[in-house]
Amino acid sequence: MLTPPTIWEHAALLGHSRRDFLKFCSWLAAAAGLESSQVGQVVHALETKPRLPVVWFHFQECTCCSESFIRSSHPIVSDVILDKISLDYSETLQAAAGHQAHAALHDTMTKYKGQYLMLVEGSIPTGADGAYCCIGGRTALDICQEAAEGAKAIIGWGSCASNGCIQAAKPNPTGATPIHKLITGKPIIKVPGCPPIGEVMAATVVHLLAFDTIPKLDRVGRPLAFYSRRVHDTCYRRPNYDAGLFVESWDDDNARKGYCLYKMGCRGPSTYNACAVTGWNGGTSFPIRSGHGCIGCSEENFWDNGPFYNRLTNFPGFGIESTADRVGLAAAAVTAVGIGAHVALTAARKGGVIGEQERDAKEP
Amino acid sequence: MAKHIFRRVYLWEWPVRIYHWVTALAVVALAATGLMIGAPVAVMSTREAYAGYWFGTVRFVHFAAAYIFFFALVLRVYWLFVGNSHARWSAFIPVGRFGSYFRDMWAVIRTDVLQLQKPPLDFVGHNPLAATTYACIFLLSAFQIATGFALYAPMSAAWLPGLFAWVSPLMGGDAGVRLWHHAGTWAFVLFTVVHVYLVLYHDVVESRGELSSMVGGSRFVEHPVEHR
Numbered sequence: 001m002l003t004p005p006t007i008w009e010h011a012a013l014l015g016h017s018r019r020d021f022l023k024f025c026s027w028l029a030a031a032a033g034l035e036s037s038q039v040g041q042v043v044h045a046l047e048t049k050p051r052l053p054v055v056w057f058h059f060q061e062c063t064c065c066s067e068s069f070i071r072s073s074h075p076i077v078s079d080v081i082l083d084k085i086s087l088d089y090s091e092t093l094q095a096a097a098g099h100q101a102h103a104a105l106h107d108t109m110t111k112y113k114g115q116y117l118m119l120v121e122g123s124i125p126t127g128a129d130g131a132y133c134c135i136g137g138r139t140a141l142d143i144c145q146e147a148a149e150g151a152k153a154i155i156g157w158g159s160c161a162s163n164g165c166i167q168a169a170k171p172n173p174t175g176a177t178p179i180h181k182l183i184t185g186k187p188i189i190k191v192p193g194c195p196p197i198g199e200v201m202a203a204t205v206v207h208l209l210a211f212d213t214i215p216k217l218d219r220v221g222r223p224l225a226f227y228s229r230r231v232h233d234t235c236y237r238r239p240n241y242d243a244g245l246f247v248e249s250w251d252d253d254n255a256r257k258g259y260c261l262y263k264m265g266c267r268g269p270s271t272y273n274a275c276a277v278t279g280w281n282g283g284t285s286f287p288i289r290s291g292h293g294c295i296g297c298s299e300e301n302f303w304d305n306g307p308f309y310n311r312l313t314n315f316p317g318f319g320i321e322s323t324a325d326r327v328g329l330a331a332a333a334v335t336a337v338g339i340g341a342h343v344a345l346t347a348a349r350k351g352g353v354i355g356e357q358e359r360d361a362k363e364p
Numbered sequence: 365m366a367k368h369i370f371r372r373v374y375l376w377e378w379p380v381r382i383y384h385w386v387t388a389l390a391v392v393a394l395a396a397t398g399l400m401i402g403a404p405v406a407v408m409s410t411r412e413a414y415a416g417y418w419f420g421t422v423r424f425v426h427f428a429a430a431y432i433f434f435f436a437l438v439l440r441v442y443w444l445f446v447g448n449s450h451a452r453w454s455a456f457i458p459v460g461r462f463g464s465y466f467r468d469m470w471a472v473i474r475t476d477v478l479q480l481q482k483p484p485l486d487f488v489g490h491n492p493l494a495a496t497t498y499a500c501i502f503l504l505s506a507f508q509i510a511t512g513f514a515l516y517a518p519m520s521a522a523w524l525p526g527l528f529a530w531v532s533p534l535m536g537g538d539a540g541v542r543l544w545h546h547a548g549t550w551a552f553v554l555f556t557v558v559h560v561y562l563v564l565y566h567d568v569v570e571s572r573g574e575l576s577s578m579v580g581g582s583r584f585v586e587h588p589v590e591h592r
Binding site for chain 1: 368399402403404406407409411413414415416417418419420422477479482483484518519529530532533536537538539540541542543546547549550553554557558561565568569570571
């Protein structure tokens with residue numbers, strides 16, 4: 001067993017001062033949403049723990065998660081990835097390629113069996129025996145199962161790994177499957193979003209790094225610190241919603257005034273994410289602040305819950321553009337016609353019975 | 365000309381009637397506010413957001429009515445086990461008498477829906493078609509409660525809605541729950557229309573006090589002995 005240098009030792013080797021190290025620890029604590037009293041715990045963890053070996057897999061994905069991660073401004077991602085964790089395998093970010101890359105992966109998986117953190121970006125195709133996604137001649141499923149075997153924990157990056165995302169949309173031609181349906185017996189943290197917020201991704205890694213525990217998760221396995229509240233509940237336009245002030249069309253005065261985008265199909269009320277709190281691109285903005293409704297990218301089936309610009313989603317089984325209200329109104333019309341027909345039928349068929357009863361009742 | 369002797373029979377005990385009318389009012393409030401929450405009316409206002417709260421009030425009425433609807437159903441479910449034979453669960457689930465139940469249901473369809481048979485039928489209490497419909501309404505009510513509280517749970521610290529938070533992941537998140545909760549509203553609207561129509565129909569055709577039985581509890585049944 002190798003005894004790699006601890007994170008502090010490694011930082012000292014790189015010439016960082018103790019002061020820098022402590023500053024960094026406070027920073028990590030803040031990013032992971034901890035109280036200042038817990039900074040000591042973070043310092044202790046980083047002084048005693050070796051760098052966390054990490055392998056990062058890319059399956060059916062678009063790399064937007066990686067792009068988001070490397071744009072995380074808090075904590076600066078290069079600090080997290082390149083210094084404090086040891087990113088031993090990542091098709092996108094590593095320098096090595098081909099056989100060297102596979103050798104690095106193999107090394108980590110054997111040397112640090114049971115200790116490494118496995119990050120999965122992308123869903124796994126199960127159709128055609130997994131032929132839709134192969135790396136180095138092996139299927140994504142095969143690679144994922146082998147790596148999961150020795151992983152300490154698994155993080156599913158983005159909606160692909162968490163829910164299947166766009167490639168799992170109906171009719172899901174490749175049989176794209178989120179990892180929690182294929183891997184069992186390992187803790188899996190889902191960090192959904194298309195992409196997830198870079199700071200949220202970094203903070204999730206930081207939590208694992210600093211505490212060596214799985215952060216508190218919600219029912220579907222997302223870290224509660226970032227996914228416990230709806231975008232709607234943290235949205236700065238929420239007062240407009242409560243006051244009933246809605247944007248009615250994209251070019252109206254209400255849109256200019258920044259009213260609530262609820263009627264324009266905003267998915268904020270059914271989406272759990274931290275967009276309205278952390279913002280994107282270093283807190284610059286988030287979709288609603290930029291005038292566009294939330295599309296619910298961190299929710300399951302968001303691609304099938306369309307159209308994005310309607311409040312009511314399509315009603316399944318009634319073809320495109322059929323909302324529950326249209327189906328309901330059609331059913332109400334049919335019911336009204338049915339009742340009308342029944343009234344006519346009653347008059348025709350039971351008029352005699354009714355008349356007879358009335359005559360009976362009139363008799364002394 | 366035959367004289368008809370009618371006897372007054374007590375059918376609906378007070379908890380059934382209370383349940384009926386409380387639920388009726390709650391459903392009207394819930395459907396009206398629910399459809400409005402689904403598609404809020406456009407109110408043009410020059411006031412700032414802090415000066416208004418009408419949509420918040422609509423939602424408040426919806427949630428308050430939901431609690432009333434829930435507790436009325438709880439009372440009714442309790443009465444399924446302690447009520448009289450017309451209120452008991454066995455009036456809705458015909459254990460041990462499925463054969464006659466479905467034969468009677470067919471007779472109801474022939475007489476009252478298709479009107480192939482002219483003389484009216486008389487069932488003391490629910491006829492089998494009505495009983496089955498009400499059983500479905502109990503299930504639909506439970507479904508609306510579960511999906512509604514599941515949607516409500518994340519914004520509430522209360523204990524009761526939290527009990528239904530597990531529903532959301534089963535339906536693919538809040539968006540799926542919302543869709544089916546909305547569809548359930550329409551099912552209630554359609555049921556209400558047909559229910560009110562059929563009560564009126566029975567009163568017009570049979571004049572046995574169908575409508576007032578849900579107020580006073582009793583209606584009239586033709587006495588088996590016919591007098592000259």
